[in-house]
Amino acid sequence: MTRTARRTGRPIQVAALGAAALLALSACSSSGSDSSSGASDSASASAPGRVSGAVTVFAAASLKESFTTLGEEFEKAHPGTKVTFSFGGSDSLAASITGGAPADVFASASPKTMAIVTDAGDASGAPATFARNQLEIATLPGNPDKVSSLKDLTGSGLKVVLCDRTVPCGAAAQKALDAGGLKLTPVSYEQDVKAALTKVELKEADAAVVYRTDVHAAGDKVEGVEFPESADAVNDYPIVRLKGARNAGAARAFIALVRSAEGQKILTEAGFLKP
Structure with missing residues (x-):
């Protein structure tokens, strides 16, 4: 190695080490951001x-x-x-x-x-x-039973379906009923909201308390009825x-x-x- 090469080698090594340090710092910074x-x-x-x-x-x-x-x-x-x-x-x-x-x-x-x-x-x-x-009442198309409130579901002669109280839609329905001081005995408790809605779609029930999103998804298979007590059970x-x-x-x-x-x-x- 010539004297010139030996003289310039150290600065080159320092520069290389500096570049490596910067790369390592960048990698650490990237890793830190990924932890968020x-x-x-x-x-x-x-x-x-x-x-x-x-x-x-x-x-x-x-x-x-x-x-x-x-x-x-x-x-x-x-x-x-x-x-x-x-x-x-x-x-x-x-x-x-x-x-x-x-x-x-x-x-x-x-x-x-x-x-x-x-x-x-x-x-x-x-x-x-x-x-x-938020909850909504799903009725048969055209709402033949003229359901206009949660209280209407407590009337005799109506076949009403609720979600089981252990699932969120059932717990919310009970909360809405409690808010209105109402008692309702359904013809069946279903294990999820889709099962409750299907009972109405198949005309096995006159109404069900479900989510507004499920009424929306059902299209013209059911008709939705809003009720104020649902605001207490979102x-x-x-x-x-x-x-x-x-x-x-x-x-x-x-x-x-x-x-x-x-x-x-x-x-x-x-x-x-x-x-």
Whole structure:
């Protein structure tokens, strides 16, 4: 090695070490930002290709239409992903999760049923409220029984269906009845809101207390009747990534989509209230 080379070698080595340090600092900074769930979720949702594989979502029955649409949008934004849904009563879904059922995301129709999962230590992070829902009476098309209030459902001769009190729509219905000082004995209690609505659609019941989103989704199969007591029984809908998620990246990205402006637009168009 010449004297000139030896003289210049040290500055070159220092510069190289400096560049390496800057790269390391940049990498640490990037890693730090990813540790923030909000930042990483937003990035995952807005950058197609960053996530792939299957993601399993357990969601309240009332989310079926809107979440199916969101699942299609998610797969378009992230080629190579596949969203699989399991819809049902929130309490049943929560029990399945705590019992070990494999899932990546849980979206519940009430904080109470979400607490079953969080109290069992099966959630990763704190749940976030992404929507709210209000009750409505679903009657036969044309409302032949002239139902105009919650009190009308307590009259004799009407076959009324409610959700079971253990599921969010049933608990909300009971809360609305209590707010109005009313008592109602239904012909049946159903395990989720879709089952209650189906009874009316099949003309096996004259009316059911369901969510406004379900009345909206049913179209001309039923007619909706609003009632003031429903304002005392609005349900918050929380969502969370599960601790046992097999695809944590896709789970974060799906939750980010649900909470994004695009996701909120789909939910409000389905009749949900903003969180």
